[in-house]
Amino acid sequence: MTTAFMFPGQGSQAVGMGKSLAEAFGPARAVFEEVDAALGQKLSGLMWDGPDAELTLTENAQPALMAVSMAVIRVLEAEHGITVANTASFVAGHSLGEYSALAAAGTFSLGDAARLLKIRGRAMQSATPVGTGAMAALLGLDFATAAAAAAEAAQGDVCQAANDNSDGQVVVSGSKAAVERCAEIAKARGAKRAVMLPVSAPFHCALMQPAADAMAEALATVKMTAPVVPVVANVGAAPLSEPAAIRQSLVAQVTGTVRWRECVAFMVAHGVTRFVEIGAGKVLTGLSKKNASEATAFAVGAAEDIAAAAAQIRG
Structure with missing residues (x-):
């Protein structure tokens, strides 16, 4: 092997x-x-x-x-x-x-x-100042759909795909309000769940x-x-x-x-x-x-x- x-x-x-x-x-x-x-x-x-x-x-x-x-x-x-x-x-x-x-x-x-x-x-x-950023796991979406949801949610803030872990498990990261918007958009686009993660900072984003x-x-x-x-x-x-x-x-x-x-x-x-x-x-x-x-x-x-x-x- x-x-x-x-x-x-x-x-x-x-x-x-x-x-x-x-x-x-x-x-x-x-x-x-x-x-x-x-x-x-x-x-x-x-x-x-x-x-x-x-x-x-x-x-x-x-x-x-x-x-x-x-x-x-x-x-x-x-x-x-x-x-x-x-x-x-x-x-x-x-x-x-x-x-x-x-x-x-x-x-x-x-x-x-x-x-x-x-x-x-x-x-x-x-x-980033504590509490200003966030990350969320989008479950049940492919990467392209999750990335599109993040882009739509940004609205002048930062929101981007941070981890493409597997098909159906993509983590987004960015400004707290934008990530919360992304969670709702992802659900509307077919995500099974959108879970806010207990992290101390918004990793792997701008x-x-x-x-x-x-x-x-x-x-x-x-x-x-x-x-x-x-x-x-x-x-x-x-x-x-x-x-x-x-x-x-x-x-x-x-x-x-x-x-x-x-x-x-x-x-x-x-x-x-x-x-x-x-x-x-x-x-x-x-x-x-x-x-x-x-x-x-x-x-x-x-x-x-x-x-x-x-x-x-x-x-």
Whole structure:
């Protein structure tokens, strides 16, 4: 089977994530210690003991999710000889997960990935005043219809498709009033439901331009090397291997649409038959079953998952 490794985005965090890995495996402990040192923050303690409200803060959730993904990667390598280079044809990550994918593929050092995500989280949180933006999931509409509903709802405000997760699951983002208008327009156009999301900022829309500027500045000074396998980038839904192009794509990603459905379709079209979600939660595994029903998909995120996942990957 041809394998792709995928890395989860924000929303997959939960208090306790990564703890079993740290207790069972030295390489996982080393990842969490390195991230704590890079940030000058006991992030691992927050991940394992909470409080949940603090872990959910964007500036904490983003590096924390990357740390769990990297802990899984290091354990698979140390315990079973499974690496990105010898196992995966592609890597891809949902929003912040793209940084996890790039760290796993060697583009960023672990410490740099943690610092970049701390900057990204803070910049995204502070890009708009609290309460002025919103996001909504439109269920039961295809992407073109959802994007048209967003355009109609804008009326001089910002409202755009933020995440194309799967057929029938598109997230819109923008000014609060415009997103609320979009929810009503979407229902009129046939959406089964329009659900306002409990987010702290309107991610992946033009309101995030200050955060995109901050990431352009941060990425300009970070050492980047070519990934050991191509990363299928969110904004282009196509593989990238050149650091300059990856840098440009990561900046564009802050305000652009996460084209996840198309990313998966690209990988399937190029022979991927198995998707392995690396890190916390199983969101992308569920989306893979919608986007690539013929492919195998499973998640590995805790100590008890490691041996079974390694056996499946080898198989």
